Amino acid sequence: MATYGGWTGKTLRVDLTTRTSTVESTLDKYKDFWGGTGMGYKVLWDEVPASTKPFDPENRLIFGWGPLTGTGAPCGGRTCITSISPQHTKNAVASGHMGGHFSAEAKFAGWDGIIIQGKASTPVYLAIRDDDVQIVECAEHSSAGGKLWGSGIYATTDAIVKQMGGSCQVAAIGQAGENLVVQSVIMTGYSHSAGGQGSIMGAKNLKAIGIVGTGAVQISADKKEWRSLIDNAMALIGSNNQAVVPNSPQPWSEYTSNARWYAAKGKYWGAANPPVETGICDPHDRQSVGLRCFKSDPGKFAEQFTVRMDGCHSCPVRCHQALDVPTAKKWGVKSTATNTCTGWWGRGVMDNNKVIAGLSKQEADLKNLESYVVGKHMTDDLGLHNNYGTTERGWKFIYGTDKGVTWIQPNVPADEWTTLNKAGGVFDLYEKGDLNFIKEFGRLMAGQVGELGKFLAGSVDPAIDAWHNAAGDPMGPVYRADNSVMYWSNGYPKHHSPENGGDVGSLINTGYNRDAQNHSWSNYLSCGLPTEVQRSIADYEFERNGYPAGMGAAIDPNNTCSPMNPAKARAAKWAQARKELMDSTGLCNWMWPWIASPLKERGYRGDISLESKLFSLATGRTMNTLEFDLEGERFYTLQRALTIRSFGSMDMRNLHDQLPAWALVGNHPGKVAFDGSNYYTTPEDWDLALDLYYAELGYDKATGAPTRATYEKLGLKFVADELETAHLLP
């Protein structure tokens, strides 16, 4: 067996039932599945039968990263956690993703992955110091809030860090995960959350994993060669989500955009000491890469409250915003808070108009900012997940315009309805725009308090199908068809779907069993370059790497859709393969891949072979872009097979890959498809999309199930054999 760099060679398996741990050889067992989601899918395929339920001890929870984790490969700080999903209607496979520094520490401790199985008889946590693995009773460890089990994520993390030392990284669940709230997270570093699996850890009585590592990740290549490649990558990197065009006119740029490159003269991290000007950030200035993003989700007002930007290990982009809002303390929370995007979700449950009613502009701005801080602390400490915005949108749907009379009252007992409506109760707080609503909302949800709490906490499909209006009409169909809720299928919402590339976005979004967590294509569409420049770069860069010509034809600008074509099928496949590759090497799919760069002298071309080069040099397993992408196809197709097995049907076309009603133009009177004014499509166009996409992937046209030939081409013969026995092979 060759010796590779990148991997440590050891994967940890912990059986909580027997309270034992074993060491597996990564490259004996997972050589063709690398790490992260690839490894997760393989473990699930081999070890978790389709009849297993997510909270069963036999379910596996696979914490994975990859050979590039812990190295200086830019944006390599991700952890992927794979299991069968408590959120999904059929408990199909899904992954959560968290950033921070957990996976780097795990690599330094000598681990390529951690497989958790079984269930501890009493709550425990794992304390891993290099190759020393302890399973420790929570009862033996008290924390600021009392016993460890029953504490929030913050106190849990503090306590374990205090015990294991300042270098310790912790992944933990809060009370939500303990209470088997389906909409719960596993969190590391106080603000980096992996969505949808907190309850699996809770069901296993596993409170947290603390890890300290003193080892090193070997780089296979000569260190000068590696340095040169890192330099190359750092020369081409853009800003968050592959923004390559600044958000305001900058002297070095020919273009401006709405992309996440906000730095400018006079724009400061205002709460830094002294304030730090982000400035012009010429892309050739290597020492300003981390200043470019300055993404301020609460708006411009928050800039003066920004201490710095934050993020994951080895990432120079820093998409988290670290705020210090002193007036937030009056709500009983810390004034400092850091997060990004939907990580700020507690804020989203409020009705903005109610929050700022009657306030001056500055008062309103300040309270809006406070709501971000309160929201983050509530959700991140309790460990709540928002299902990519579904919780907030769902709440507003059921509260509606009549304070819940239509959709809440018929579904809760009379005494609960009274409690909800009392003075100072949760509805009253909501109406007043009182930020204590956020905390009360969190309490209900994390504790599954009452029927409302259970509704918010549970898996979406059963909840919306069980609830009804006073006449007995089920909520489900209305909820699913409502454009504002953005429901996709099987209980999860859209995430960069037709609004990001028309059919390409929709195909990407159908590919998984949760909201897609896939930015391979959507990033490029939002990078800021003019559409024609994007098309010509895509044409050049893909063909240069061995792909068929004409990838530029796959591009639909945001919020538009044009008719399906073969390039779009290739783009969707590529985007999915790349997401799996990022998730199996440790790289961040919110950044990679880089079709574009900010460099005018390159015609703004990026380099889609960079990841394969980083992989080749770090590990010593050399492969070009096409070979690399084929590996990603393997991981994706295994995920497809797992889904088929969970569904007990190979009819993915009709049971899995259908669009929500709101994506079809016929449901929008007055709108015409493909006229550039909307992103809707037609049933015929969608059928064609699936036809071309299945053909590209080598899946059966009628069902969308991979064929034996495809499985075998991808080294998955064992999958084909098993599915054939189960009559799940076309």
Add this chain to the structure above:
Amino acid sequence: MAEHEILLPVGVDVEAEIQSGGLSRRTFVGTMGVAGATVFGLSMFSGVQSLSAMTKTPILMDAKGVLLHDASRCVGCRRCEMACTEFNDGAASSYLSRIKVNRNLAASSGVNDDYEVVADTCKQCPHPVPCAEACPKGAIRADAKTGARIVDETLCVGCGVCAVACPWAVITVNPTTHKSTKCTLCDGNPECVRACPTGALKFVKWRDLRLTTKPVQPGIMADPFTSAYCAPCHT
């Protein structure tokens, strides 16, 4: 032999050399950090029998440059740690990095909550250099070009006293090679400075950073007025 070092043979009477004009007293270290000091091998002074076991007291000329970390700009990405170790050692490791950020991260976002990330860096201390003083093998010297305090691996035995001696705990013994590893300033072009994406790290003309940076451990320092080690100069 580095240009910062002059080694007199053991047995030379230093005081006599000064009296005869062979060594200028001006070249002695009177106060700390005076440029132009030279390293010299110490002889046994008459009457100081206990020095017989001693070979050299290292008096290292000031380094030319030093790393300066600005916590207001540091974003905790740890690319400095990666550059330090990957580009020098061919392997990535926070533990072995000679610039240390990882161990301070939790303090920035959990317990202290002020988001200030402090990177612990080598101060390239002026005389008396704690790690060099403590090393029983005289393995820590001044680099000829930069003056950086560097470990001579041919002399280092991996005892770890230097790691304990450093008040900022920025020296690590590599558990694989059993050699001490510390900041070398990368021959005058520090990799960490180059890698920092916000300009939080600068490489500046040497300045004394010891008093502006809180030590993290007691360290080891000879008392110049009671230690026989220091007696030849500090009488």
Add this chain to the structure above:
Amino acid sequence: MDGMQQRMDTTRDEVTGVRVEHEDAQGAKVDEMSAQAPEMEPEVARFGVKEAAELIRAESRAGGLTDPAAIAKEPFSFDDEELAEAMEALDHDEAYADIVRTADERSGAEYLHSTTFLTVAYAKLAIRARADDPAYLIAQTVRENSEIYPKPTSLEFFQFEPFGLKAEDVLTYVKAILADEAYKDIRTVTVTNGMDYLYSDKFLSAGQAQAMAQWVEVDMHLDCNK
């Protein structure tokens, strides 16, 4: 002080065009603040085209254009012949290939800048801003954006540098534009959050402009709880 941005010794990689640092930097790089000032020559230095180029590059780097006439004044004090020689060198010498002249699209007045640091596209915007005709600035920029990307333009855009217009003034200018026959292709769309965007109907339909503005203002942020 522009942050702590270090001056880089860079050369352009011949193959990729990427700027890379010199590999063989000798000795220590020195912090600009603590470096000693260079010794002055005994005689007063005679500034020439090289210094003019450095001035242009420095101004470009900071986002500014250089008026050729300014070079003739301080600090260079070129007479007419020297100025002509300097301009000739700037226009034709390989050493100054990055220095170009970009003209005001209406008056023809030229400005110098270094394309290493300041693009022709940015120069055009800056020149438009200087011309003190905000209606033209807004309308022409809106037309360009509608054609090149294509995308509509927010009113807020004109508060950014190099324009620096006040919000209330932009509204005044837009009203004037909408009433002006010369700008009859300029239209507005209003997004669901109340923000107004401008576009040119020579290049975009109302529906397209609406979809794009809606994306930027609302849809793009839906999952960030803005």
